[in-house]
Amino acid sequence: MFNNKKDNESEYERMEPAAPGNSDVRKRKTSVIGPTLIFRGELSANEDLIIEGEIEGTIAHQEKNLTVGKEGRVKANIDARTVEVYGLVEGDIHGEDVVKLAKSADVKGNIFCSRLIMEDGAQFSGNIDMSQSKKAASVPSSAQIAETQTKNGNGSGKSTDKHLESAG
Amino acid sequence: MAKSLPSVIGATLVMKGDLIVGEDLVIEGTYEGTISAKDTVTVRRTAHLSGEVSANHLEVEDGTNLENAVLSGRIRLTDT
Numbered sequence: 001m002f003n004n005k006k007d008n009e010s011e012y013e014r015m016e017p018a019a020p021g022n023s024d025v026r027k028r029k030t031s032v033i034g035p036t037l038i039f040r041g042e043l044s045a046n047e048d049l050i051i052e053g054e055i056e057g058t059i060a061h062q063e064k065n066l067t068v069g070k071e072g073r074v075k076a077n078i079d080a081r082t083v084e085v086y087g088l089v090e091g092d093i094h095g096e097d098v099v100k101l102a103k104s105a106d107v108k109g110n111i112f113c114s115r116l117i118m119e120d121g122a123q124f125s126g127n128i129d130m131s132q133s134k135k136a137a138s139v140p141s142s143a144q145i146a147e148t149q150t151k152n153g154n155g156s157g158k159s160t161d162k163h164l165e166s167a168g
Numbered sequence: 169m170a171k172s173l174p175s176v177i178g179a180t181l182v183m184k185g186d187l188i189v190g191e192d193l194v195i196e197g198t199y200e201g202t203i204s205a206k207d208t209v210t211v212r213r214t215a216h217l218s219g220e221v222s223a224n225h226l227e228v229e230d231g232t233n234l235e236n237a238v239l240s241g242r243i244r245l246t247d248t
Contacts, residue, residue, distance in 0.1 A: 031178035034191045041185010041201060047178045057185060 035071040043076075051087075063096070070104055077109075085122075092126075179214045193223075209241075 030048040033039065037053035044060040052069040059066070061080040068074050072087035083095040085105040093099055095113035103121030110126045118124065174192035177183060181197035192208045198216040203209065205223035213229040223241040228234070230247055 029178060029180075030176075031181050031197075032174075032176045034172065034175035034189065034193075036172065036190030037175045037193070038188045039183065039185055041183060041187075043185075044182045045178065045197075046180035049178075049181070053175070053189075 033072075068105075083113075174210075177215075179212075 030050060031045060033049070033051040033053040033055060035052045038055075039053070040056045042058050042060075043055065046064060048065045048067075049061060050067045050069055051072040051074060053071070054073040056075040059074070059076045059078045059080070061078065063081050065082040065084070066078060066080040067084045068087045068089055070086045072085075074088065075090045077091045077094070078089065079094040081096045082098050082100075083093050084100045084102070085093075085107055086102045087105065089105070089107045090109060092110045092112065093107065095111070097113070098115040098117065099111050099113040100117040101107060101119060101122040101124060103119040105119075106123040108125045111124075111128045113128075113130060116128060116130065172191040174194050175189055176194045177197045177199060179196040183198070184200045186201050187199075187203045189203070189205045190207070192210070193203070193205050194210045194212065195215045195217060196212040197214070199219065201219045203219070203221040203223070205221075207223070208225040208227060209221060209223040210227045211217055211221075211229060211232050211234075213231045216233045216235065218234075218236040220238045221240070226239055226241045226243045227246050228239070228243060230245055
């Protein structure tokens with residue numbers, strides 16, 4: 001009765017990439033691979049990139065954001081800070097920060113990332129490895145905290161619990 | 169029918185390979201290889217282009233680095 005479609009929109013629907021050539025996109029220094037573009041080879045970049053076309057080869061896109069749009073078709077290993085997928089990807093995805101798979105996404109390959117967001121309906125075939133996270137490495141695990149306390153002669157359970165609470 | 173918006177190879181993009189495109193293409197970065205475009209290719213002054221580019225229309229900004237580039241199509245040199 002009070003079904004408000006906007007309220008029910010997923011995060012991805014609100015976040016869908018801007019149309020290629022949008023002036024806002026250029027202001028943000030974003031490159032756009034349009035829907036009719038087919039490229040085979042090596043691609044590297046140091047700016048945000050939206051792919052709505054077809055790319056086959058390698059994509060090295062470190063420290064920036066890469067979006068594979070709904071029309072996008074990528075057959076390549078992807079390496080970027082943030083990767084958002086709305087289209088098709090065949091290859092491994094390395095996301096230094098976060099990898100997002102929208103409900104329209106179809107990914108065949110392995111995902112290596114710190115954080116993964118997968119929307120209901122997204123198709124994925126492969127392995128997920130979140131152990132190579134840089135952030136995870138900088139935050140000590142509970143086992144590491146306990147080990148440190150044991151070395152310092154401070155290995156009581158209470159103390160460990162406190163540390164875990166403050167760490168959590 | 170509305171013309172589709174252009175693809176943009178930004179200033180920090182480096183691409184090596186073969187490219188086919190149906191819409192307009194703007195090159196601001198580095199491209200090595202072949203480009204086949206059905207419409208207009210605009211090459212900005214920041215671009216470094218080498219290889220073969222064929223397009224219906226080619227617009228090249230004055231001062232563009234065209235190292236070992238072969239261009240074919242209607243070519244127009246433009247001011248920045």
